[in-house]
Amino acid sequence: MDTRLLRSFLAVARSGSFTDAALELGYTQSTVTGHVQKLERQLGGRLLDRLSSGVVVTDLGARLIAHAEEVLAAEDRLRALTAPSGSRPSGTVRVIAPESLCTYRLPAVIGAVRAAEPDVQIWISPGGIGDALDAVRRGTADLALTMEPRAPVTDLALEKIGTEPLILVDHGARIGDSTTWAELAGRDALLIEEGCGYSDDVANHLAATGAGPGRRSRFGSIEAIKRCVAVGLGWTALPAISAESEIRSGELRIIPGPDLPACDIHMATHPRRHPGPALEVVLAELRRTWARSRPPKRN
Structure with a gap:
């Protein structure tokens, strides 16, 4: 079987679009369409359904993905084993990471990779932990980057590379030299949407106090939360790196x-790939x- 057919099918299945798949692979759209149609003929069934809303994978296509x-x-x-000595890496790496890492950490990574290996491209997309791990699995x-108080429970291969400190912030009005969870529970809190480990931990701390009557609002964006905190709508917990300039x-x-x-x-990477x-x-x-972001060890 021509593996180009499998690559075209997977690209369409990932993107939900023949046009996007063609751009990713460097083919014309008609070439990608031809590859998928030829693969469907060889396998004797439809792999993709073309709907007005986009392309969706059929049951047969879903079963094919893991094998492909x-x-x-x-x-x-095999290509890596037989690559000529001294050949340069090339290709596209798709990364899903939390919004704060996409905004404040990954641009430097992209710049360093581009300077060292210009033929390596990085596509980054913000996403929560569930969506990120599922995308790697599918x-x-x-690659998925996770930022959680605890290591995620997953069948994927995990490697811890560092930590990011968290801080509590408000809009500037002082509320005392030391603040307790009970005191914070009496004020309005602006937190990242459910599923964010550290925000869920903060919500649990607040609930455990039994205090109130502060409101709890959930947002899908750290940047939106910072803007709301800055105008006095409440306090929040967030990665320190995401608030350095505002502080x-x-x-x-x-x-x-x-x-x-x-x-x-x-x-997080796929263990079988x-x-x-x-x-x-x-x-x-x-x-x-x-490694560069770690504080120096004290003697």
Whole structure:
């Protein structure tokens, strides 16, 4: 079987679009369409349904995805073994990560990779932990970054590369030298949507106090939360890196206590897929990025 047919099918299945798949693979749209149609003839059934809202995978197509990925992973391993000595990595690496990492950590990673290996491209997309891990599992992403108080429970391969400290912030009005969860529970809190581990932990701390009557609002964006906190609509918990500029300018201030444990940063990859040279380049740069961000050890 021509593995180009499998690559075209997987690209369409991931993107839900023949046009996007053609752009990803560097083919014309008609070529991708032809590949999928030929594969459907060879397998004797429809793999994709073309709907007005986009392309969706059929039951047969869904069963094919895992097997196609295994075949292509084996092909990638063979290519890596037989690659000429001194050849440069190339390809696209698809990464899903929390919004704060996409905004404040990954641009430096992309810049470093581009400078060292210009033929390696990185596509980043913000996403919650559930969507990110599921995308790696389904093959629609090569790598997920998680930022949680605890390591996620998953069948994917995990590697811890660092931590990100968390802080509590408000809009600038002082509320005392030391603040307790009970005191915070009496004020309006603006938290990331449910499913974010550290925000859920904060919500649990507030609920455990039995105090009130502060309101709890959930948002899908850290940037939206910061804007609301800045105009006095409440306080929040967020990664320190995402509020550095606002704290320096005085727009936001750190609430003194209670302390929050740092979030662990994990890289999640598929255990059955061979990490090709392009992905290895990105993984190595991510390790270096968080190694540089660690505070120096005290003697």
